[in-house]
Amino acid sequence: MGEFSFIEWIRKRQKRRRDVVLGIGDDCAVINVSSDRLCLITTDMLVDGTHFDLKKCTVQDVGRKAIACSISDIAAMGCQPTVAVISICFPDHTTEAFARKLYKGIWDIADTYHIEIVGGDIISGRSPFCINVTMLGRDDGLKPIRRSGARVGDAILVTGMLGGAILGKHLSFEPRLKEGVALNKNFSIHAMIDISDGLTADLNHILEESGVGAVLYEDQIPVSPAAVELSVETGHTPLYHALSDGEDYELLMTVSPAQAKKIVSSGLLGDVKVSCIGEIVRGRSVRMKFSAGAIRRIKPHGYEHLQ
The missing domain is CATH 3.90.650.10 (PurM-like C-terminal domain)
Incomplete structure (x- = not known):
């Protein structure tokens, strides 16, 4: 199946809450959390063998990339990231040293951009190593920039x-x-x-x-x-x-x-x-x-x- 056709199928069948300003179809979802404040939400999953190759890079590289991808989504809306939750599936028999190196890469870039890791989930199984980052951002009084505003002549x-x-x-x-x-x-x-x-x-x-x-x-x-x-x-x-x-x-x-x-x-x-x-x-x-x-x-x- 095609990624974008499947996303469009979901989008057409998804009911919209009134506080959802922007749902499926952009770099981030945008939620109205108060009369003058918007919350941005984005998520990215990275899998060994698809988004990186642990035979050719370090696990610290992977941690850094996982956070950087989500920061980039919020950057594309012209807004500011704040916090993230991270879910990880480690292959069976992963060492704690490996896991700590992953988090060193995460913190290296999260600290640079003042993003706090506030939770997540950690499991292990008979599967490739994968990491999912869900990041929240704020608008700081700025209107998030959408994909849908291009005009003829631009x-x-x-x-x-x-x-x-x-x-x-x-x-x-x-x-x-x-x-x-x-x-x-x-x-x-x-x-x-x-x-x-x-x-x-x-x-x-x-x-x-x-x-x-x-x-x-x-x-x-x-x-x-x-x-x-x-x-x-x-x-x-x-x-x-x-x-x-x-x-x-x-x-x-x-x-x-x-x-x-x-x-x-x-x-x-x-x-x-x-x-x-x-x-x-x-x-x-x-x-x-x-x-x-x-x-x-x-x-x-x-x-x-x-x-």
Whole structure:
């Protein structure tokens, strides 16, 4: 079965409470907890062999990544994470030393972002090692940025460089939390998402929620050196990896052309590169404007967890 079609099936059949401001279909759910306060909720599960390989990384790397993924979700809403609960399934005969190293990785990044681990569940069984993080956040008076606000005429911006994350960035990335909050505080961001499944796949989430289409500019896509390196091994082009590879955890957003110019020139994101990579148009498809001038439809492609 397909991951996204299954999620949509659940979404269409889920009844909505009145205090649920935003449910299934975004980076976080948003719950109205008082007249002037919103609570954000996100959850991520990581499984050995799918999201990491303990033969190629340390368990501390895994702990760090587990927390960073959820921070990135809240960053994509332009809000602030606060606390987390963590559930873990250890394979039978896991040592306590292994478990403590996992938590060292968790605390290394949780402490950096002032996130307290307030509970969870720990079990063991005859299964791969897996860890699930559920994180809560607060709006701090800011309106959470949804995926559904993209408008025809918007510029499409992205932070950082894209592609080749499997060569190391998927474990060591820094969540764009400071950048997400700064964007929400200082600019009018119409729609935003973090790139976890891949640029075109995650852009397509924005397009589907907003009811619009997009044109990407081939010569403006920020292709990372890792994408170039990976292309030698895979035979795909560096551009293919920049468009399709998952786990870059950069911010992808749409804004008016005037706001786009202000974001690029403001310096508020420090040394984080911001690129204008396309525009929002009428329709529902993703198209590419190639450097030679031709415009062709491309199929959104990225990682699906159910295959």
